[in-house]
Amino acid sequence: MEQQDVVIVGAGFAGMYMLHRLRGSGWRARIIEAGGGVGGTWYWNRYPGARCDVESMSYSYSFSEELQQEWTWPHRYATQPDILRYANHVADRFDLRKDITFDTRVISAIFDDRDGHWVVGTDTKGGIRARYVIMATGCLSVPKIPDLPGLQEFRGRLLHTANWPGEGVDFSGLSVGIVGTGSSAIQSIPIIAEQAHHLTVFQRTANFCIPAWNAPLAPEAEVERKRNYGALRQKSRNSYAGDYADEYYVSILGLTLEEREAQFEARWREGGFNFQYAFADLMESAEANELAAEFVRKKIRATVRDPRVAELLCPKGHPLGTKRLCVDTNYYETFNRDNVSLVDIKNDPIVAMTPGSLRTRSADHPIDVLVLATGFDAMTGALTRIDIRGRDGATLKEQWCQGAEAYLGVAIAGFPNMFVVTGPGSPSVLANMVLACEQHVEWITDLLDHARSKGIERIEANPQAQKEWARQVTQSAARTLYPKADSWYLGANVPGKPRVFMPYVEGFNVYTGICQKIAAKGYEGFHLTGAQ
Numbered sequence: 001m002e003q004q005d006v007v008i009v010g011a012g013f014a015g016m017y018m019l020h021r022l023r024g025s026g027w028r029a030r031i032i033e034a035g036g037g038v039g040g041t042w043y044w045n046r047y048p049g050a051r052c053d054v055e056s057m058s059y060s061y062s063f064s065e066e067l068q069q070e071w072t073w074p075h076r077y078a079t080q081p082d083i084l085r086y087a088n089h090v091a092d093r094f095d096l097r098k099d100i101t102f103d104t105r106v107i108s109a110i111f112d113d114r115d116g117h118w119v120v121g122t123d124t125k126g127g128i129r130a131r132y133v134i135m136a137t138g139c140l141s142v143p144k145i146p147d148l149p150g151l152q153e154f155r156g157r158l159l160h161t162a163n164w165p166g167e168g169v170d171f172s173g174l175s176v177g178i179v180g181t182g183s184s185a186i187q188s189i190p191i192i193a194e195q196a197h198h199l200t201v202f203q204r205t206a207n208f209c210i211p212a213w214n215a216p217l218a219p220e221a222e223v224e225r226k227r228n229y230g231a232l233r234q235k236s237r238n239s240y241a242g243d244y245a246d247e248y249y250v251s252i253l254g255l256t257l258e259e260r261e262a263q264f265e266a267r268w269r270e271g272g273f274n275f276q277y278a279f280a281d282l283m284e285s286a287e288a289n290e291l292a293a294e295f296v297r298k299k300i301r302a303t304v305r306d307p308r309v310a311e312l313l314c315p316k317g318h319p320l321g322t323k324r325l326c327v328d329t330n331y332y333e334t335f336n337r338d339n340v341s342l343v344d345i346k347n348d349p350i351v352a353m354t355p356g357s358l359r360t361r362s363a364d365h366p367i368d369v370l371v372l373a374t375g376f377d378a379m380t381g382a383l384t385r386i387d388i389r390g391r392d393g394a395t396l397k398e399q400w401c402q403g404a405e406a407y408l409g410v411a412i413a414g415f416p417n418m419f420v421v422t423g424p425g426s427p428s429v430l431a432n433m434v435l436a437c438e439q440h441v442e443w444i445t446d447l448l449d450h451a452r453s454k455g456i457e458r459i460e461a462n463p464q465a466q467k468e469w470a471r472q473v474t475q476s477a478a479r480t481l482y483p484k485a486d487s488w489y490l491g492a493n494v495p496g497k498p499r500v501f502m503p504y505v506e507g508f509n510v511y512t513g514i515c516q517k518i519a520a521k522g523y524e525g526f527h528l529t530g531a532q
């Protein structure tokens with residue numbers, strides 16, 4: 001059986017850097033990746049319009065000064081092909097491919113209690129033994145297929161945004177239906193509408209969208225940022241969201257009506273996520289949040305010509321930002337096109353799929369192609385799909401059946417020598433995730449190096465420390481408006497999934513500080529033991 005020091009599962013931004021960092025510390029490591037190439041999210045999500053919504057000069061690796069200086073991002077927010085090109089460039093530049101096994105899915109990871117090794121099983125070859133397993137399996141890597149009545153009857157083409165054909169799809173002359181109105185739908189709808197004969201958008205919940213104002217990155221701006229890259233990265237590391245935009249400088253309720261409107265307008269003009277992170281009380285005060293929400297609704301009503309459609313597109317029933325904010329280009333404008341219609345499936349639910357249509361209670365909608373933009377089994381889905389058995393044969397799936405708990409979002413009691421990059425209980429999806437991946441990778445590598453230097457062979461989260469951390473994660477979220485929405489942060493989009501708020505909401509900077517203190521105290525909250 002192949003033997004490694006470390007098996008890494010997944011070759012997205014987390015797994016790639018994990019391999020590079022471990023190699024640098026003298027560990028023998030191999031990545032197992034289900035896809036045919038590197039890039040993770042950006043390998044799979046090839047739908048039209050896919051792009052990042054954190055600025056690319058921030059949403060990129062910071063670990064190599066040479067890399068960040070030599071790479072040029074053509075746009076403020078890069079397209080999926082550009083991000084995938086970047087991932088491939090990183091793989092080549094750091095010679096990662098020779099230690100990656102592609103087209104291979106990890107199906108099991110079994111801990112051998114006798115000698116403290118993991119045996120990792122795959123769908124294509126014999127197992128690999130390794131002292132450590134690192135799950136870099138992604139927070140948003142398991143697409144969710146909705147339970148549409150009679151879906152198997154549909155004879156048209158069925159697509160999921162997160163599993164898009166590499167060769168692309170030509171929608172010319174076709175009637176297209178899209179289910180879902182989260183980020184992926186909001187990015188793809190304007191592009192599909194330009195091609196399709198007709199596009200019907202089936203909306204259950206309207207989401208808040210802030211304009212991206214995406215544009216080519218001016219060469220002077222690039223030069224200036226590159227000159228200050230070190231300082232910008234430092235600013236990101238010290239920030240709530242792991243980004244270099246200015247944050248939390250103003251309190252909505254402390255402003256006069258005129259000041260407030262001016263601030264909202266300024267943030268709207270700036271565009272992107274900072275509409276959420278600019279304001280100190282937005283996620284804490286329902287009153288402040290409603291003022292911001294109403295500002296966005298006014299923008300929607302001013303953009304969409306048909307007042308009935310505009311009203312349907314106005315998000316109601318959840319505070320702004322409690323479902324992942326969407327960053328759009330021409331989303332609301334698209335509903336002014338003659339070939340686009342909006343169906344409210346909350347009040348007119350889908351009752352059946354037929355061979356050539358999607359039927360709601362009140363109407364039959366003929367479609368040739370159905371696009372599912374229905375999101376992911378977020379944060380835990382990739383882990384619970386692997387048969388992970390820890391000490392005493394306990395399975396992770398059983399352990400998490402009441403809700404996912406992980407110490408610092410990085411290690412799980414009962415599963416020694418296994419680590420999760422950006423797991424539940426870490427800031428992960430509330431932060432710039434490339435930076436969140438980097439922080440975890442560096443922290444895990446330091447821990448492994450520490451263990452090796454002290455002759456430690458077993459690292460396991462202490463159950464009490466894990467409980468206490470989970471309590472803090474839940475309590476922190478409860479002090480905010482986040483749990484007020486049925487969001488995927490809470491597992492609410494997957495029927496039967498326990499409702500536990502998964503990301504750590506106190507901020508990337510606060511979290512990083514805690515991780516540093518824990519390391520400085522000799523990895524408090526972990527059992528570190530030598531050879532058994």
Ligand SMILES: Cc1cc2nc3c(=O)[nH]c(=O)nc-3n(C[C@H](O)[C@H](O)[C@H](O)COP(=O)(O)OP(=O)(O)OC[C@H]3O[C@@H](n4cnc5c(N)ncnc54)[C@H](O)[C@@H]3O)c2cc1C
Binds near residue numbers: 033042054386433
């Ligand atoms: C459309 C989209 C847009 C996004 N935009 C942003 C953004 O702008 N900013 C931001 O911060 N974040 C964004 N995200 C979140 C994004 O997932 C992260 O930014 C980042 O790419 C995560 O990297 P990762 O390596 O942790 O996970 P992933 O990129 O998801 O990679 C995980 C890899 O693990 C593999 N894998 C999983 N299970 C197994 C298994 N059992 N066996 C083998 N391989 C396995 C998968 O195939 C995948 O390649 C976006 C997500 C999506 C879906």
